[in-house]
Amino acid sequence: MTPPQADRRGLLIILSSPSGAGKSTLARRLMAWDETLQFSVSATTREPRPGEVNEKDYFFVGEAEFRKWVAEGRMLEHAHVFGNFYGSPQPPVETAIEAGRDVLFDIDWQGAQQIRNSALGPYTLSIFILPPSIAELHRRLVNRGQDDAETIAKRMQKSWDEISHWDGYDYVLINDDLDETEEKLKTIIKAERLKFAQQPRLSDHVRALQSQFEDLT
Template sequence: MFVMSSPSGAGKTTLSRRLLADDPQITLSVSATTRPPRAGEVDGRDYFFVSQTRFQAMVHGHELLEYATVFDNRYGTPRAPVEAALAAGRDVLFDIDWQGTQQLQQTDAASDLVRIFILPPNLAELERRLIARNTDHAEVIAARMARACDEIRHWGEYDYVLLNEDVETCLAELKAILLAERLRRRRQLGLADFVRAMLGEAV
């Protein structure tokens, strides 16, 4: 489970899309949300758009690996698709905040969790990016900036912290982390059998 967190506007979505496009072995975990779709968003691809009632039923039914409330909307990770992807030997990319990451850390699969936090170059650049989106009113941007400061305070809870000054450099660093984590001994399935067979052949 490959988690990327960042304040809104730090470039996490761009990095996620590039990583998914370049690496066929990783799949995106699609979150469920109670917020309405934005222009161009597709149900089941960008999010699973659900009602408050359905979301609450998913919580009570233990259908979510993690969930949180952000700006009066609820977000959560459906359990079944993630478990199916992991069972099929695929890595799963999570685009979630620090609250969700903490909840994943408390699950049975925590040993397979890799946590990465993406920092913006500075707060002024972060605010400029949010304004450039031209999707939020000034008061919403102010709220996002306040939330960004709170999120950044949790950087120390992550395994890796990357500074996104340049997208290409940051993407290369992400790929290096993914490769290194895949090469950890415990993640190389079949390695023990391979070594036993090698030694058996040598005797």
């Protein structure tokens, strides 16, 4: 069965930020706002944390399987962080964008860079979320109560590493206020959907105008 041709190709919408800047909350709100959005579930070799659900939070896979996916070109991007592999499986993304559905990625700067440099680069919209302050990030990591001081220091270093790559993104937002940032994200996504490259039907429309003009003259 041939799928119905989508009016436009889907976008790859990438959200990056240091952990604790509000990105996951914002991603959840965007998913609730637009049910046509598809979330890109990452694959990882790390152990599930309590409450995490396989295939919803992550595809939890073994290292051999992860490496096999990479070798077969089935990962859009992948990285090695704190001793574990993380990556975005390609097949669900391909299926979604061919059907005209946008896919939301919650990934770090390395993943964002790999996707931008891939064949899907022209179809990406990348947005970086900056925290209002470092103190706020630190407070959230401490309050989570999961990590010892050494791990927290390592995470803060990772956060700064992430922040230092802020300037490769299409848009950068300072998340002073979650509601405002949510509105800004929606505006950006709506505008991007109006972009020329996203609207193959424009070429058809101009061809129709041309033949109408030729009929007239």
